[in-house]
Amino acid sequence: MDKDLLLYMKTNMGEAVAGMMRETVFERRTIIRTKSLSEVTQLTPRLFDMEGMICNDFNLRHPSLSMMIYKNWPTAANNLIAYAEESGHSFKKLFGLEICVTTLTDGKLVSGFSIPTP
Numbered sequence: 705m706d707k708d709l710l711l712y713m714k715t716n717m718g719e720a721v722a723g724m725m726r727e728t729v730f731e732r733r734t735i736i737r738t739k740s741l742s743e744v745t746q747l748t749p750r751l752f753d754m755e756g757m758i759c760n761d762f763n764l765r766h767p768s769l770s771m772m773i774y775k776n777w778p779t780a781a782n783n784l785i786a787y788a789e790e791s792g793h794s795f796k797k798l799f800g801l802e803i804c805v806t807t808l809t810d811g812k813l814v815s816g817f818s819i820p821t822p
Contacts, residue, residue, distance in 0.1 A: 705728060705731040705732070705734075705735065709724065709728065710747065710748075712724070713725065713728075713748070713750055714747070714748070714749060714750070717750065717753075717754060721750055721754065722754065722757070722760075725750060725751070725754070725757055725760065725761070726760065726764065729760075729761050729764045729765060730765070732748055732751065732761065733761075733765060735747055735748060778808075778812055
């Protein structure tokens with residue numbers, strides 16, 4: 705990805721950056737695949753601090769999968785949490801997240817993440 709464009713997106717926010725994020729989704733995929741998590745968060749902070757950017761990237765890269773994951777979210781969430789814990793990455797510390805478990809009206813347990821309130 706062009707270093708000037710990356711710097712612009714890193715130091716700005718707003719609709720202009722959101723548009724650039726949509727246009728550079730496949731270049732960002734390369735960054736995500738080749739860098740560590742801490743490098744990805746440093747290089748592309750807007751992916752994490754602008755609402756909807758992770759979902760936007762996913763939907764642009766995999767338009768037919770988003771509904772499938774939505775339908776299977778209880779299982780997918782549990783698998784993602786287990787994988788993250790087993791990988792040894794301190795994702796909870798990095799993003800300030802806490803794991804929470806909720807019981808749905810049909811009795812199913814759903815795991816997820818929450819941001820602790822100060």
